[in-house]
Amino acid sequence: MGDMSVGHQMAVGEMALGNARLVLEGEVVSGSVLVRDGRIAAVDAGPVAPPGALDCEGDLLIPGLIELHTDNLERHIQPRPKVDWPHMAAILAHDAELAGTGITTVFDAMRVGSVISDGTGEYRKYARAVASEVMAARGRGMLKISHLLHLRAEVCSETLLEELDEFTEADRVGILSIMDHTPGQRQFRDISKLKDYVCGKHGMSEAQFADHAAGLTAIHARLGTAHEAGAVAAARRLGAVLASHDDTERGHVEVSAGHGVRLAEFPTTLEAAQACHDHGIAVMMGAPNLIRGGSHSGNVAAAELAGAGLLDILSSDYVPSALMTAAFRLAGLWNDLPRAVATVTAAPARATGLTDRGRIARGLLADLVRVRLVDGVPVIRGVWSHGRQVG
Secondary structure (H helix, E strand, C coil), X not given: CCCCCCCCCCCCCEEEEEEEEEEECCEEEEEEEEEECCEEEEEEEXXXXXXXXEECCCCXXXXXXXXXXXXXXXXXXXXXXXXXXXXXXXXXXXXXXXXHCCEEEEEEEEEECCCCCCCCCCCCCCHHHHHHXXXXXXXXXXXXXXXXXXXXXXXXXXXXXXXHCCCCHHHCEEEEEEECCCCCCHHHCCHHHHHHHHHHHHCCCHHHHHHHHHHHHHHHHHHHHHHHHHHHHHHHHHCCEEEEECCCCHHHHHHHHHXXXXXXXXXXXXXXXXXXXXXXXXXXXXXXXXXXXXXXXXCCCHHHHHHCCCCCEEECECCXXXXXXXXXXXXXXXXXXXXXXXXXXXXXXXXXXXXXXXXXXXXXXXXXXXXXXXXXXXXXXXXXXXXXXXX
8 A cells, every 4th residue: 555654743844735546556545645855754544634734625646757758848949940949948948847747857858969961950969058058957946847868869960979978977867868860760660751750840852851861871871880889888977777769670679688778768669569578678658649549650559559568658758748648548548547657657767767756655755746637637736846836
C-alpha cells in the first residue's frame, strides 16, 4: 500500500492535501499527504486529514509528471521559421506552460550538431548558449519546475564533436540521445515521408529537397562513424544516460545495447521495440502517437506496443499537454491507472536515475498534481513542485 503512517497535526510551515484518491504504486487509495520542507513527510490512508489540509474533494493526486524528450523549448525560441525569440522570455513561457500541464521535471531537449556548409542557416548551432541561459534562470530562482538537459546528438551533421566538447559535468546533462536523420533510414526510412515533412516545414521545392537529401547523405558517409563514437564517449564523460533514437531493426538495437543504451526513444517498429525489451532497454513512445492513433511518420503505433506489453514510458514530444491526456488514455487501454501513471512518473524517473521523485512516498520530493476527470478528460486542479504550488 505504499508508505503509510498515522495522521499528523500540521505544524507551522507544513502543507497537507486531504480527501484525495492517491495514485500509489499498484493501487489507488483514499488518503492525505503531508508536505514539509518541500518533501513528502507522511502519506496517510483513510478519511482523516490534518486540520487545515486542503480539501481535494475526492480528486486524484498523482506524482508530478516527468518529461524526458520535448521540443517545446525550441518551439518557443523559434516560433516561426527564421524568428529568434528573446531567449529568456521563451524559457519562462516554456517553463510556465509545462507547469500548467502537470509536468514538474523536464529534460529540455536541445540539438547538438549543425549543418553549416549549405548556407541556409536552418540547422545552426544554438544549444550551448540556450543551455547556459536555462542554467542562469534556474540559478536565479526564476523557474517553476525542475529543468535538466537532454542533448540530442545529431550524427548526420558537421559540428557534433565540437559542440559536445562545450559541455561539462557542471551542466547537469541527464540524457544524451544518439540521433541519425540521414535520409532513407530510421524514422524516415520511407523518404517520401521525409520529403513531406521537410518541404512542408521549410517550403522547399522538389529540387531543393533532392539537394538537401544528397548533402546529408554525403555528410553521414564522411563523418557518421566518428560522430557516433564521439557521442557515446561524451555521454560517459558527462555522466548522462545514453539513449537511442528511432531504432528500426534488431541490428540497430544490438548496436545500441553494445554502446550501453538504457533508453530507446520512439522505436519505429514492433521488431525494434521487442529487441529493446530483450536487452533490458526501456521503450519510450510519443504521447501524440497514442492520442492520434498512430505515428505521423507512418511508424508503429504506440497503442500497438502498449497492447504487446512493450511500452514503458510516454513523452509529450511536441505537445506538452499530451502527456497527461495520454496517461489517462493508456489507463483505459490497460484498465490500470497506477500502471499508466507510472509511464509518466516512476518509469521515467527510474530510467534516468532520479531516485528522489516519481512516486508518492515519504521522503521524496513533493512534486504532486491534483486531477479530476470530467467526461473522461483529465482536468488539472493544482500542481506543486518541491511543495510549492506552481499551477
